Amino acid sequence: MATESKTNVPVHVSLIMDGNGRWAMERGKERVYGHFEGVESVRACVETAVEAGVKYLSIYAFSEENWNRPQDEVTALMGLMVKAMAAEMESLDRNGVRFMVLGNRARLDKELNDTIDRCMEMTAHNSTLTLIVLLSYSGKWDILQAAKKMAAEMLEHPERREEMENMGVDGFDRYLVTAGIPDPDLIVRTSGESRLSNYLLWQGAYSELLFTDILWPDFRKDEFRAALESYAKRDRRYGKVK
Numbered sequence: 001m002a003t004e005s006k007t008n009v010p011v012h013v014s015l016i017m018d019g020n021g022r023w024a025m026e027r028g029k030e031r032v033y034g035h036f037e038g039v040e041s042v043r044a045c046v047e048t049a050v051e052a053g054v055k056y057l058s059i060y061a062f063s064e065e066n067w068n069r070p071q072d073e074v075t076a077l078m079g080l081m082v083k084a085m086a087a088e089m090e091s092l093d094r095n096g097v098r099f100m101v102l103g104n105r106a107r108l109d110k111e112l113n114d115t116i117d118r119c120m121e122m123t124a125h126n127s128t129l130t131l132i133v134l135l136s137y138s139g140k141w142d143i144l145q146a147a148k149k150m151a152a153e154m155l156e157h158p159e160r161r162e163e164m165e166n167m168g169v170d171g172f173d174r175y176l177v178t179a180g181i182p183d184p185d186l187i188v189r190t191s192g193e194s195r196l197s198n199y200l201l202w203q204g205a206y207s208e209l210l211f212t213d214i215l216w217p218d219f220r221k222d223e224f225r226a227a228l229e230s231y232a233k234r235d236r237r238y239g240k241v242k
């Protein structure tokens, strides 16, 4: 049941899911156990986002830097992504959720890429909520790939050089992997860390930030609702005077 106020609901909420490893270790378990529990938190947040009327929910599932983790943890996480997507997709589709994965997909293996393609195709027609999984993603990588795309376009279309030289901030948006997706209104990071860790650096320029000590596997419906309540009280000025 939705208990939060329906006023001032953020259009786009983004979640930096941190603390899975610590949650598992506190219980004397392997780190990967925390990632499994973390998927339950994702489900709870998706349900709550739909109930609240949030239109975009993005989650930082794996950064470009996470490839440097021990190989067995990387393998376990990639396997978990395939399993979670396969297991959740029908229910997401039934609930009107459009599923997207954004990031450096060239680094993902074929099984994961095929699963992602299937899930994205299956849910492409939905519009209640868009769930965006940032996978093999980092903010600096995104800005760099956008700049490269723009440079390539300029070389290919020299006649558009002047138009591109006059391009404003909004024009550059369309080269980022998040093209067409509104910037996050609220970015929440769990587990007591107060940093962005190379996440949505361009898109998060004016996002409201919320840092909580709760570890990701404990971040469920009540915690998500509390984050929405906190957002509803924020005064956003975008550098202007009110």
Ligand code: FPP
Binding pocket: 017, 018, 019, 020, 021, 022, 023, 031, 035, 036, 038, 039, 042, 060, 061, 062, 063, 066, 077, 080, 081, 084, 085, 133, 191
């Ligand atoms: C950070 O915790 C968490 C991750 C790097 C992975 C999170 C991924 C999921 C929960 C899978 C979601 C996937 C889908 C497709 C729904 P950490 O390991 O950095 O924790 P620590 O800071 O305690 O070590």
